[in-house]
Amino acid sequence: MTQGPTKTRNMIEAINDAHRVMMERDETVVVYGEDVGYFGGVFRATAGLQKQFGKTRCFDAPISEGGIVGTAVGMAAYGLKPVIEIQFADYIYPGYDQIVSEVARMRYRTAGEWTMPMVIRSPYGGGIFGGQTHSQSPEALFTHIAGIKTVIPSNPYDAKGLLIAAIEDPDPVVFFEPKRIYNGPFDGHHDRPVTPWSKREEAEVPDGHYTVPLGKAAIVRPGEELTVLAYGTMVHIARAAVEENGIDAEVIDLRTLVPLDIETIEESVKKTGRCLVVQEATKTSGFGAELAALVQERCFYHLEAPVERVTGWDTPYPHAYEWIYFPGPLRMKNALKKVLA
């Protein structure tokens, strides 16, 4: 996609670089959140930005998610492009009223007079012994809201390109970052050592500006036997499970949940005739339910088996039971078998 020098970057470094590229290109981009300024973020996503761009472009915020999002609405109304961080997706709820009632609806309710070109970044997902409030996957609470886009990258290359695209997008974007794979992809085998990103080609991240378009899925593994729809950490778990079980599945990384790349999904399911939907989030009313409904609406006569879902259980995220809760290799294997039966 892009020429020019690349560098091996993990997801954090790629996200950090996306900020830097956009802050250099567009002086209206401002970055703030809890511990984001001097310290550079609890995950280091904004490290060095305050030093390079100054305190009025990248700064620490009070511990108030409602205040962070609410002030960002005012800044966007003024003409800035806020890129704000919510430290964990589990803590986005105090800002939810501002996101749902204000950010998402501003263009609509003002007939385009005011728009909200902002990005709300937040680490999400489990697999890190984060317990109840450092593991949640609340994407369905956002995909359900008209007026916002929801983006979830699964590797460093996409993380940078999607974040740049999100910052440049005229609409507000909720950008969830799977923190389990910040430092390396995770195949679900928690008992094995973590692979660093440096072993993977998606970690070859170009310097400078490039984008990965919003609303476009990626086929990360072409296949014929069934289609697996996944995003975030689950892309890697799905791909590993498919390969470990010797199944010729097509694994699609959605990348953007809203607006969804329905064409790629339809084309794949119509080809394979089978579909497995994968998410970390709790099952009931999760985004996987939307995917399953869309697939049966649009590919019903091509389906040779019911659409299955691999998800987290409908419980709060537990601490000690991490690997019983987390949708890992075994749950994947059984679901794959079921769809292929």
Place this chain on the structure above:
Amino acid sequence: MTETPTRANRPALALHVPEPAYRPGDAPDFSSISVPAAGEAPRPDIAAEAEATQPLTTHLVRVLDDEGRAVGPWDPRLDPDTLRKMLKDMKTVRVFDDRMYRAQRQGKTSFYMKCTGEEAIAVAAATAMDPEDMHFPTYRQQGLLVARGYPLKTMMCQIYSNAGDPLHGRQLPIMYSDKKHGFFSISGNLGTQYPQAVGWAMASAIRGDSRIAMGWIGDGATAEGDFHSALTFAAVYQAPVILAVVNNQWAISSFSGIAGAEQATFAARAVGYGIAGLRVDGNDALAVYAAVRWASERARSNKGPTLIEFFTYRAEGHSTSDDPTGYRPAGEAQKWPLGDPIARLKAHLVALGEWDDERDAALDKDLDAFVRAAQKEAEAMGTLPQQGFDNIPSMFEDVYADTPWHLAEQRDASMAEAREFLGHEPK
């Protein structure tokens, strides 16, 4: 209910639930409200430390005395033309409110909210600030639009959701929005605009601009978390913002005590955050003007934010959907010790020799004709009962900058449904 044993040697705890002094059937008596004499409140330097404003947060800045004279250090010494313009704007708002209230009762629209008794606050605030400054209003600051010269006809078109509605029939009546007139989009969600005003002011400071913002909230909505976050952010970043609390004593049926007014004034909350606070007679247009002027000069010179409590009374029902006789005595507004803002400004102009009953009656007549004419023009573009079928695809626009596939599919489905519903091709 579970019986919880009490310890015999300790008193039983008692929950305090505030009650207003008067309920329907009672004779209201506001003599317990302390109303300091006009001119009594000191006027600190605009650079005063927030803490130095503490005495002013329990006082009441008043300029107009009972004889209609402007007295004391807060007298803004406005020229007669400005005073007459404010009087005219306040009267316009009242006439507009009356006509739109009636239009709702006639079934021409679904909903309306008056600001009767509170006209001085928005009108004088708009007069005191620059036209480039941005307001983040609630639904009861229509005076800002009127004072800034926004066309009444367009306001009415919004209320009727008709072909002239700049918001394309998407918003409930009175949820206006106009960037050019510095009037931020009104939201039904209370308090949200308060931190937004702070963010706009922070942006202005980030860009080295000279414009300031003013956020608005009612007494009831100060209980929202957004009130707290707005004050925190305004103080932390010393944002060039004026934060107005319009304390009209009532949040629908709840008196201000339910929002915390029994324990402290709303202005007093400012100093705890390190923000300058003022408590102002909201029915005194000159005091409102002077306070907003003071706060805007403070903000403009990077001396930080100010919170101003405007003490007033919501003279009418909360909205066309509300009947206040269900929770407060009829005629309470007439007993309100701060009087009527329009009558008080008129008395001032008369005392100055710059106005008289004859001119006042002529102005009333002119305004009545002016508002009627605007209403006629607006109604020529349709009232609510006829709306909603003229541009169905527009319902699906502006959700995003571009229309994604799922909305395009739903738009087409809704057109098919409309065809069936109408029995003919929709537009």
